[in-house]
Amino acid sequence: MLLPFTHFISTSQLTKDSVGDIFERADFFEKVWSSGARSELLKEKIIALLFYEPSSRTMLSFQAATQGLSAGMILAQGEDASSLKKGETIEDTIRMAALYSDLIVMRHPQAGAAEKAASVSHVPFVNAGDGGNEHPTQALLDLYTIQKERGALDGLHIALVGDLKYGRTVHSLATLLTHYHVTITLVSPPALALPESYKTMLTNAGIKYAETDALESALDADVLYMTRIQKERFDDPADYDRMKDAYMLTAAHLTKNDITVMHPLPRLQEIAADVDAFPNAAYFRQARNGVPVRMALLSMLLGK
Numbered sequence: 001m002l003l004p005f006t007h008f009i010s011t012s013q014l015t016k017d018s019v020g021d022i023f024e025r026a027d028f029f030e031k032v033w034s035s036g037a038r039s040e041l042l043k044e045k046i047i048a049l050l051f052y053e054p055s056s057r058t059m060l061s062f063q064a065a066t067q068g069l070s071a072g073m074i075l076a077q078g079e080d081a082s083s084l085k086k087g088e089t090i091e092d093t094i095r096m097a098a099l100y101s102d103l104i105v106m107r108h109p110q111a112g113a114a115e116k117a118a119s120v121s122h123v124p125f126v127n128a129g130d131g132g133n134e135h136p137t138q139a140l141l142d143l144y145t146i147q148k149e150r151g152a153l154d155g156l157h158i159a160l161v162g163d164l165k166y167g168r169t170v171h172s173l174a175t176l177l178t179h180y181h182v183t184i185t186l187v188s189p190p191a192l193a194l195p196e197s198y199k200t201m202l203t204n205a206g207i208k209y210a211e212t213d214a215l216e217s218a219l220d221a222d223v224l225y226m227t228r229i230q231k232e233r234f235d236d237p238a239d240y241d242r243m244k245d246a247y248m249l250t251a252a253h254l255t256k257n258d259i260t261v262m263h264p265l266p267r268l269q270e271i272a273a274d275v276d277a278f279p280n281a282a283y284f285r286q287a288r289n290g291v292p293v294r295m296a297l298l299s300m301l302l303g304k
């Protein structure tokens with residue numbers, strides 16, 4: 001079970017079969033990990049984690065996945081702490097990191113940075129989020145969570161809510177959903193709509209989708225995927241201020257009991273604390289799923 005690519009930049013690289021292979025392996029690692037055991041699969045490997053943009057879950061779950069596979073880890077965190085700050089190019093940083101490690105994971109504020117990095121990397125490269133473009137490992141864990149929470153993917157009605165323009169997790173997830181028989185409701189302020197290229201992709205894949213700016217009209221979905229308005233991507237802070245509270249889900253909205261509530265986190269006001277007690281509030285289980293999914297991906301990219 002190997003992947004049909006060396007570098008993982010975008011979910012558009014994944015076939016339905018390769019997603020199935022990753023999930024099968026993630027199920028295995030989930031059992032190992034929850035039993036308290038550690039795998040020794042990557043004990044001769046070193047993984048470089050380069051995080052040039054803030055991260056909590058992605059960073060920590062990649063670290064947990066690395067340790068769960070007994071790999072060594074080298075770490076660069078924050079643009080201030082790296083030579084990028086001195087003006088070094090992404091390409092040179094990656095050439096150097098590839099000399100020290102067997103696989104590179106990078107988060108970077110610039111859309112397209114992952115593609116640039118992968119083009120010069122002599123070791124497998126993983127995109128952990130490149131600006132407002134893509135976040136493919138998050139989308140994998142999101143899809144894995146949907147499958148686990150709902151039992152199956154086909155037949156679901158999924159609502160993607162919030163910042164669909166700059167939300168990289170949404171871009172990567174929408175791409176993955178094209179492999180399944182789902183219907184989608186896109187909920188956003190008009191100024192934060194899903195980019196046309198992704199809508200064309202959905203249409204070409206035969207996915208039926210509707211667009212609305214009203215959260216209320218999506219509350220009959222099976223899965224509500226809430227997202228944060230991406231403050232750091234706005235040119236004009238006034239625009240952010242105008243839209244930041246566009247959607248605030250509270251327990252009062254959840255009249256349909258079996259709606260699965262997800263969020264890549266961090267949440268700000270999009271989900272009120274009173275939703276946490278709701279049995280189908282899946283966002284913390286979703287965050288936990290990041291570890292077995294990333295273990296699966298790291299081991300497969302390293303040919304193990």
Ligand code: NCD
Nearest residue numbers: 057058135169228264265266
């Ligand atoms: C997301 C991201 O960084 O794009 N967070 C994450 O990786 N779990 C979502 C966000 O920051 O809003």
